[in-house]
Amino acid sequence: MDKHQALLKKYLKGECTDEERKLLESWYNQQVQQESLSDDIDYKSLERHIWNKLDVQENRKIKIRYIQWAAAALILVFSAISFYVLLDKNEVDSSRLAQAIVPGSNMAKLSFSDGREIDLDNIADGETVALDHIKIYKNRDGEIVYKVMESDDTEELFSLLETPKGGQYQIELADGTRAWLNAASSIRFPSVFEKQERFVEITGEVYFEVAKDSKRPFRVKTQEQLVEVLGTHFNVNAYHDEPNSVITLLEGAVKVQSFGKDYFLKPNQRMQTNLVNRSSVISEVSAEDAIDWKNGIFQFSDEKVSSIMRKISRWYNVEVVFAENFVDKRMAGSISRYEDVSKVLDMLELTNVVHFQLQGRRIVVMP
Numbered sequence: 001m002d003k004h005q006a007l008l009k010k011y012l013k014g015e016c017t018d019e020e021r022k023l024l025e026s027w028y029n030q031q032v033q034q035e036s037l038s039d040d041i042d043y044k045s046l047e048r049h050i051w052n053k054l055d056v057q058e059n060r061k062i063k064i065r066y067i068q069w070a071a072a073a074l075i076l077v078f079s080a081i082s083f084y085v086l087l088d089k090n091e092v093d094s095s096r097l098a099q100a101i102v103p104g105s106n107m108a109k110l111s112f113s114d115g116r117e118i119d120l121d122n123i124a125d126g127e128t129v130a131l132d133h134i135k136i137y138k139n140r141d142g143e144i145v146y147k148v149m150e151s152d153d154t155e156e157l158f159s160l161l162e163t164p165k166g167g168q169y170q171i172e173l174a175d176g177t178r179a180w181l182n183a184a185s186s187i188r189f190p191s192v193f194e195k196q197e198r199f200v201e202i203t204g205e206v207y208f209e210v211a212k213d214s215k216r217p218f219r220v221k222t223q224e225q226l227v228e229v230l231g232t233h234f235n236v237n238a239y240h241d242e243p244n245s246v247i248t249l250l251e252g253a254v255k256v257q258s259f260g261k262d263y264f265l266k267p268n269q270r271m272q273t274n275l276v277n278r279s280s281v282i283s284e285v286s287a288e289d290a291i292d293w294k295n296g297i298f299q300f301s302d303e304k305v306s307s308i309m310r311k312i313s314r315w316y317n318v319e320v321v322f323a324e325n326f327v328d329k330r331m332a333g334s335i336s337r338y339e340d341v342s343k344v345l346d347m348l349e350l351t352n353v354v355h356f357q358l359q360g361r362r363i364v365v366m367p
Helices: 002-012 018-034 043-051 071-078 287-291 305-316 341-349
Strands: 054-056 062-064 109-112 117-119 128-131 134-138 144-148 158-162 167-172 178-181 186-190 198-209 218-221 225-229 233-238 244-251 254-258 261-265 269-274 280-284 297-304 319-322 330-336 355-359 362-366
Touching: 178 186, 225 233, 225 244, 233 287, 244 254, 244 287, 254 269, 261 269, 261 280, 269 287, 297 305, 305 319, 305 330, 305 341, 305 362, 330 341, 341 355
Parallel strands: 062 330, 144 167, 198 218, 319 362
Antiparallel strands: 054 062, 109 117, 109 158, 128 134, 134 144, 158 186, 167 178, 178 198, 186 198, 198 233, 218 225, 225 254, 233 244, 244 269, 254 261, 269 280, 297 330, 355 362
16 A cells, blocks of 8 residues: 555645556546555545635635546545534434435446347356357456457347446447446447448447557447547547537547538547537547546536536436426536445535435435
8 A cells, every 4th residue: 555655645745647646546446446445544634635625616616626536536435534524514414324325336238139138247257158159258347348259150230238327337349449338328339340330329428449440430320420430539428318419539530420510529629519409519628527437536517507417317326306496507526426425415515506305316406
């Protein structure tokens, strides 16, 4: 733990390099998954430092300053100290403590066009399942690796990987392309990619790291758009219940066909398309923020409460209803996706922009 303690000290001083930050993020996420956090860290000092960074602006946006992943996430997950010591105990909704709603986890179903299905939860890490000419291997990180043994009599077989609400998953396709699926998302792909192109269809939110192949472009179809690349990293958010689709490019280049027009993206650009009036806007962004969800973080940047609550609903598999007198406002901030929903709600309530009532698996949103 000495190495990680040293990195934490550098973090507290704001001296971490990008490489050190990424190393610490990787270790942090691994420790959270394994629930093997150390007791050797000075949590109280870390807690004081991070919460001193909390600044509620006059416009009631919550600003949590940290490096890439939330300082709040460090405290809420890293620390053995309860989040509630920071609040007036009289203000804490005790009903939430008794109604722990845990975050999502790796859950998905793999189905085939011939009617067969595989519940991936039933495959142990390191196990291989063979179906005719298809081998499905689940590696030690829980990622599905999809391999195809080509033969002359191979029939075209399509596969559909689906995550439910409260689920996420990652898969390596036969060409080496990797895809991470957020909650309530899907990817449909053929058992063998064609010689001219690699074509997949998605719903929801998926992050791609596309294997390079100059002879076969990789095409991703959503309900309204078509994204074409040769080898690149990009994120597509195309949920049916969202008013906008968002495509963010991290590296490489992409071409997007949207409502009869072609758009071209460069790294650190985002294309946001209003699905109602069919207009698109390309803007400069910090592209890494678009995949904070993959790294275990809720990232809210000047975002409407209604949009935030849709993310929470998908990840925690809860129903969200809005009080009649609710007024949609914007806020910013970040928090770990690995916390119980009660802690996420309490964090959001610190803004005084919004308040919540938890009724079983229903969240009532109030002004």
